[in-house]
Amino acid sequence: MGRHKVTIKKIEDATRSQITFSKRRNGLIKKIHELSTLSDVDVALVAFSPSGRVSQYPSDNKKFMKTLNRYVNLPILDRD
C-alpha cells in the first residue's frame, strides 16, 4: 500500500528502514489492539527497533507478563 508497491526484503538504507519500522510498528500495534478487542483475547508482542530499542503490547507490564506466562505454562502440545 502506498505510492509504490514494495518488495518484502531487507531495506538497506538505514534511514528508510527506521522510518518504515516506526510507521509499521504503529500500524501493527493498532491491529493487535483491534484483534484483542474484537475477539476478546490475550495477545502479546515484543518488537526490537533497528537501533535495539524495544516496543511491547500491551504497554502494561503486568498484563504483558501475564500473557507470556500463560504461554510458557501451556503444555507444549497445546501450542500452535
Place this chain on the structure above:
Amino acid sequence: MGRHKVTIKKIEDATRSQITFSKRRNGLIKKIHELSTLSDVDVALVAFSPSGRVSQYPSDNKKFMKTLNRYVNLPILDRD
C-alpha cells in the same frame, strides 16, 4: 476494511468472533513477518484464540524464546 465499516468492540457472536480472529490473526502474522524482514528486526507474538489455543510468531520455538529472553534480560529503562 471490507464490505462494511466495523466498530472496534467485542463481537458477542461466538462464531463471528472466531472467524474474525482467524482472518485477522493471519493478517497480523503476515504483517509481523513483513516488518521483521523489511527492517531486519526481532519480533515475537503470542495470541490466544477465543477457544484458548495459542498462535505464535516466529513458529520456530528457539527463535521465539530467544527474542523473549532478549526482552526479559533488557534493563527496564530500555523498555519501550
Place this chain on the structure above:
DNA sequence: GGGTCTATTTATAAATG
C-alpha cells in the same frame, strides 16, 4: 474449519512541514 471472491475500508510510501 479453511479457502475464494469482491466491494469497500484501511494501511502506508513518498513527499512535504
Place this chain on the structure above:
DNA sequence: TCATTTATAAATAGACC
C-alpha cells in the same frame, strides 16, 4: 526525528462453497 497529506497498495467483512 515526529506529524500531515494524498495517491495507491493491501487487508478484510460478508457471502459463498
